Amino acid sequence: MKLGGPVVMLGLLIVQHGFPKFLQTLVNSVALGSLYALIALGYTLVYGVLRFINFAHSDVFAVGAWLSFTFATAFGWVATSSPLWGMPLVLLLVMAACALLGVTIEILAYRPLRKAPRLNVLITAIGVSLFLQNVGQLSSVFGTQPQRMPSLIEDRSLFTIAQVHIRLVDVTVIALALALMMALQWMVFRTRLGRAMRAVSFDEKVASLMGINVNRVVTITFAIGSALAAAGGLLFALKYEGLKQTADATWVLLGLKAFVAAVVGGIGNVRGAVAGALLIGVVEVFGASYLSPHMRDVYVFVILIVVLLLKPSGILGKAVREKV
Numbered sequence: 001m002k003l004g005g006p007v008v009m010l011g012l013l014i015v016q017h018g019f020p021k022f023l024q025t026l027v028n029s030v031a032l033g034s035l036y037a038l039i040a041l042g043y044t045l046v047y048g049v050l051r052f053i054n055f056a057h058s059d060v061f062a063v064g065a066w067l068s069f070t071f072a073t074a075f076g077w078v079a080t081s082s083p084l085w086g087m088p089l090v091l092l093l094v095m096a097a098c099a100l101l102g103v104t105i106e107i108l109a110y111r112p113l114r115k116a117p118r119l120n121v122l123i124t125a126i127g128v129s130l131f132l133q134n135v136g137q138l139s140s141v142f143g144t145q146p147q148r149m150p151s152l153i154e155d156r157s158l159f160t161i162a163q164v165h166i167r168l169v170d171v172t173v174i175a176l177a178l179a180l181m182m183a184l185q186w187m188v189f190r191t192r193l194g195r196a197m198r199a200v201s202f203d204e205k206v207a208s209l210m211g212i213n214v215n216r217v218v219t220i221t222f223a224i225g226s227a228l229a230a231a232g233g234l235l236f237a238l239k240y241e242g243l244k245q246t247a248d249a250t251w252v253l254l255g256l257k258a259f260v261a262a263v264v265g266g267i268g269n270v271r272g273a274v275a276g277a278l279l280i281g282v283v284e285v286f287g288a289s290y291l292s293p294h295m296r297d298v299y300v301f302v303i304l305i306v307v308l309l310l311k312p313s314g315i316l317g318k319a320v321r322e323k324v
Contacts, residue, residue, distance in 0.1 A: 033281025058255020266317025
């Protein structure tokens with residue numbers, strides 16, 4: 001009975017606007033939510049282990065998108081279509097490169113401040129973000145001119161449902177994002193590394209006394225989070241094709257929405273980050289399609305405010321009680 005209201009609203013949308021438009025909007029929202037999830041997982045991993053927000057994470061996502069373009073053009077796939085192994089190769093290269101970038105940021109910028117006040121770390125994260133944005137604009141790096149991503153995946157229709165063409169790009173984005181999220185879920189809850197990450201998250205000092213190399217765990221966490229952001233950057237570039245300069249507000253807004261998704265789902269919770277990202281994607285795309293496209297960003301932050309008012313710990317998050 002509690003689902004009666006949403007079900008009725010869903011039925012009204014389908015009746016008023018037609019099933020084809022509803023289905024196309026649903027596909028677009030799931031694809032966008034999948035991209036948000038890959039970025040949100042990086043936020044939630046770092047917060048879960050170190051209890052601080054890496055605001056440079058959205059810039060790693062932007063670097064991943066631009067590195068995807070750089071690798072693809074280096075292989076000469078600008079005017080010609082890439083081979084079948086082209087996209088997997090670029091994916092592996094960009095994930096490895098951004099994992100190295102994340103490790104470098106952790107070692108040089110965050111590790112020296114691990115015992116410092118949280119405000120110092122926050123200011124440093126903003127500084128790293130600005131550094132990546134401005135370095136990316138150098139003519140010797142990515143430059144300031146917008147670019148069009150080469151088609152590593154053929155933009156064709158796989159099949160049709162109710163007059164809606166399901167494109168190969170959308171299926172690839174959703175399937176690859178789902179595979180990476182499932183791999184992360186398995187790693188966190190089924191491997192020794194995952195147990196070590198959860199132990200460090202619970203109590204860093206006790207984990208160290210139990211023989212866990214805390215520095216190694218933190219470094220691997222940054223590497224995994226940055227690799228996921230890089231995968232998201234590649235998928236974003238494949239789906240939306242146009243790449244703007246690294247300091248463009250588009251990247252910052254994408255990072256903020258992914259951070260909102262992590263908070264809505266429950267910051268520090270892997271499943272929550274995915275759930276929050278899908279919810280944000282559905283709300284944003286359906287709101288823009290059925291209400292007003294000019295308010296799509298507003299819908300996202302309204303959801304954030306509502307969730308924080310009703311359940312501050314997030315949808316799947318748990319309230320933390322501290323002893324005084």
